Every structure is written in C-alpha cells, then in structure tokens.
Amino acid sequence: MEPVLICLAAFAAASLTFFSGFGLGTLLMPVVALFFPLDIAIAITAVVHFANNLFKLVLVGRNADRSVLLSFGLPAILFAVLGAILLNWLSAIPPLVSYTLNGHDFAITPIKLTIGLLILVFLVLELSPLLASLTISRRFMPLGGMVSGFFGGLSGHQGAFRSMFLIRAGLTKSQFIATGVTLAVMVDLTRLLVYGSTFFGQDLADQWLTILSACAAAFSGSFLGNQLLSKMTYQTVQLIVSALLIAVALGLVSGTI
Secondary structure (H helix, E strand, C coil): CHHHHHHHHHHHHHHHHHHHCCCHHHHHHHHHCCCCCHHHHHHHHHHHHHHHHHHHHHHHHHHCCHHHHHHHHHHHHHHHHHHHHHHHHHCCCCCCEEEEECCEEEEECHHHHHHHHHHHHHHHHHHCHHHCCCCCCHHHHHHHHHHHHHHHHHHCCHHHHHHHHHCCCCCCHHHHHHHHHHHHHHHHHHHHHHHHHHHHCCCCCCCHHHHHHHHHHHHHHHHHHHHHHCCCCHHHHHHHHHHHHHHHHHHHHHCCC
16 A cells, blocks of 8 residues: 555645645655655655656746746755755754654754744735735845745755745746746756765665656646646636645644644
8 A cells, every 4th residue: 555655645746736836745755754764755755856847847847937047046056055055964953842643753843943934924925915916026036046945955845935936926827837847846956966975875776666656646646737727827826825835834833744
C-alpha cells in the first residue's frame, strides 16, 4: 500500500498546486515520511517536486512573462543560494515547542513559525478591501524574488511568497500560472545544486520505482490541472491560492507541517 498512497498523494497535490505554484512538497513529504526515514523522504520528495515542475514547464512555460522572470527570477536565484546556506546553520536550533497529538509528535521550530506568521500577515493585507483595487508595481518584483528565493532555499516554501507577489502583478491567468512554474524550476534547480552533497548522498538506490511512480502520478495530476485551467475564472484561481496559503500558514505555525 505504500507506493499506492504515495502516488495518490502526489496526484492530488499536483492537481491542486498547478493553480498556486506551491504545496506539492508540503503535502507529499509527510505522506512519504510515514514509510521512509525522514532524510530519505525529503530526498524522494525533492526529486518528485523538481520533476513535476519541469513537466509543468513543458505544458505552460511558453506563456511566462519574461520581464517578471528577469526582475523576479534573478534575485530569487541569488537569495535561494543564501537561504540554502543558512539552512545548514539554523538546523541546529532546537524546537521552541514540542507536543503530541493523536499519537503523533509535532514540533514548532523558529523557521516554521516565522514563515507561517509572515504568510498570514501578507494574506490579511492581500484580502483587505482597502487593497482590493491595488496592483503591486513591477518595481517591487525584485523584492518579491529576494523573499521567495530566500525562503525557497531555506525551507522549500518558495511558492507561498511568490504567489502573493505575482497574483497582484497584473498578469493574465495563463501568465500567472506559467510564470510561477518557471520561477519554481529556477529556484528548485538552484537549491538542489547547493544541497548537492547532502542530496546525492541519500541512499535512494532501492527507491527509484517509488520515485518514478510518484513522478508519473504527479504528472497526471498536473495534466488534469492544466485541463481544468481553461474552465476556471481568475477569481477562482485567486480564491484557491488564498485558501491554500491559509492552510499552509496554519500548518506551519502549529508545527503539523
């Protein structure tokens, strides 16, 4: 049942994350960690996450906004390197709070708490009626790239910040999706190169069947998401993004993600 559950999780997560650009790793890794040691689970999830983003890039990448890729993507790459390096330094900091719920152990770490609270703060601003008619100027794209890239390298939660900047950047629905996917590939590749020795040091020799199956399931989920995209309004996409952001933020703050 392990491969089946992992594939189902990959399919469902990829279907949802096609619209928001984040969440596959967040949803998939806990499922994989039920059956594998944590370090192996992280490595498996990283491979599936990157492969799925490459697949989505093939599907929609041609619609990416090139000016945003430059103004947002280049700072994102630079700060993804810094975030990935900082990750090694912060990993030794003990959790602030640990607790058990329904027989499962959870921990609230400084990194998770900080990211979760920041997401909630940005969401309050995003959904405020006073800001409903405003569009973030393109001159703020480099700042968005810095924040998204840094936390992408630090914890892998790049998409939450990326979506908050891109969703108000005046992009069309297809541009929003394609630009987010392309930026995700850029940051993913950067952080995997920095993780380098640790990533390739994982013992994945016996897990490639599971990895390939999960990749195929994620590809199917992304393909389904692409088919549904034409039937959804931009407002619907915005609501989905906001709902997923809230779910991720609460999960991070509570330590359950």
